[in-house]
Amino acid sequence: MNTADMGLPVAVPSTALFTDQYELTMLRAALKAGTEGRRSVFEVFTRRLPEGRRYGVVAGTGRVLDAVENFRFDAGVLEFLRDRQVVDEPTLQWLADYRFRGDIWGYPEGEVYFPGSPILRVEASFAEAVLLETVILSILNHDSAVAAAASRMAVAAAGRPLIEMGARRTHELAAVAAARAAYVGGFASTSDLAAGFRYNIPTVGTSAHAFTLVHDSERDAFTAQVDSLGRGTTLLVDTYDVTEAVRTAVEIAGPELGAVRIDSGDLLLVAHRVRQQLDELGARDTKIVVTSDLDEYAIASLAAAPVDAYGVGTQVVTGSGHPTCSMVYKLVARARSADPAAPLEPVAKRSTGGKSSLGGRKWAARRLDADGVAEAEVVGTGPVPEDLAARQLLVPLVRGGEVVGRERLEAARERHRAALAALPMSAAQLSRGEPVLPTVYV
Missing domain, CATH: 3.20.20.70 (Aldolase class I)
Structure with a gap:
């Protein structure tokens, strides 16, 4: 658990089974085919914002780092997989030694995002990275949805404090995560004592x-x-x-x-x-x-x-009608062999059904106008233009398997406040409209 933004340390069990079975069956097949060691790049992004939303909010990053650290296949987990015959013995032996040893980059928590923004980038062997898909998406989709709703409510409140009080309207564990995300999005306090205990959020009631x-x-x-x-x-x-x-x-x-x-x-x-x-x-x-x-x-x-203050329950913990952000976790580049020196090649799904993606390892930067107001989300796969070099959005979160991007929850909260202030004024409008910034690919 992220002790940097918690009230007190809390023991965290393995997160390895917070996953879909097909992650493990893919691993089993890749081990047999000899492709499990190919260096791969996965990216998290969303193709569109929920209808009418002007921006998204990145939340849950700290919880993702906790989940990656605790993604371990202990004896009990391995026995469960063996009993269910989910994978074979060679795969179980491989899982017994699993540790994520790759790199993760991402938008820092509290930052805003737009369609196509590479919110998180995971770089490791195919086997190491593919296993993390479900737990990463589960956290980011939920927490970012709550934070986006909270942010809109905070904008509407215009400085009046907001109290998160939705614990009775959702799953008990989701309630803790929702309180954390709402705090990132601008809420001042929560009624949920577990959230106060874990994340040092002010509590009231x-x-x-x-x-x-x-x-x-x-x-x-x-x-x-x-x-x-x-x-x-x-x-x-x-x-x-x-x-x-x-x-x-x-x-x-x-x-x-x-x-x-x-x-x-x-x-x-x-x-x-x-x-x-x-x-x-x-x-x-x-x-x-x-x-x-x-x-x-x-x-x-x-x-x-x-x-003087508002107490909000159901609507904030359910994303105010949009309980997920529709984020996806896609392979965008891979090497042709397990040789560490093998170059990365862009890969992408090609579909006529509206689910195509853009291949290649991406960077992102926010372009500002002459007055310092954001005017575009720029995403590219080649060299970063000189005028955008200082405006890049992705920061290192995990390096060589070690968490390097952990921070206090207050930092994410302050970052969100600053990110909103740098957007055009139309970002504050609650009327339906397009994203306040266009995504430009270069």
Whole structure:
């Protein structure tokens, strides 16, 4: 596990079975054919962004590095494969010694990407690299989808903090990954304690409607919460009558009440009424937090409301309607033999069904206009033009099997903020449109 962006170290089991069976059957056949040692280059990219999206967000890179480090076929895994007769004994012997010893380059976490961007490049023998396809795509497709949704929500929030609270709306392990990705995309905190433990993300949470309902009255519930958590707590005020609840909340906590949360109703109208009531009661510093199935469009519609923070659940952990980025992992170059000196040759799928790819080991750079604003994503296979040499996007992540690109999660978060600031202003539009930058191949 990535201890650099975690709260505390967490033991991580083997990730070797986070894969599809055909990765192993390809390995078995390649070992028999003698092609397993051919130097190969695989690249991760997407042919298109989800409909209407203006940019993508790279997220999950740190988790990919953890997965590669822990991709080991231990005794239990090998016995499972033997019992299922997935591969033969020579292949099992080869897997017993598996360690990724190649190189991985990629867009750094938090960076934005566009159709055709070579988001990740894996260079190793065919056998070493092909086994990583499924686990890499599983992580990047999920985390990048969540981060893209989070980024759009953060743009819509215009500086108001966002709380990720979707753990109850997805798989328990996906919830942790989603909280991490949402943090990269601009969320300020999470309700998920496992995410806080693993990745040192700020955590928040006070009470649900059940806490109010278990008490004999709303006053009793508020009194119990304030006595326990202090006047700076957040009181949930929409269990019964909002107006009465706000009045009771201020009577109990005083003007030092930290915040009230609204989870239902016409949020725009209710927020205005609650703000007016709080001000009249002298609680001018008490903040208003709204929740209730928010997405980027709902958040944008509340821009004029006196809202101080948003809590988002289902929509962020499911990518706000786009739970995957459709990233693929394709072989783009290989050598004709296992000789380390054998030159690489471009290879690519040729298809009339819209799934063609561009062969060759690629570089990528972002071209800026005279004002320093990004104007194109430039992707090429030949020499890098001199004017783009300092604008290259891929950075080393793994070198000779050793992780070299691990960083703190805060760095990815800051990088995303800077990457967004360098895009044209139209990147912030929520209306449907084409990617904000064209991809230019040279």
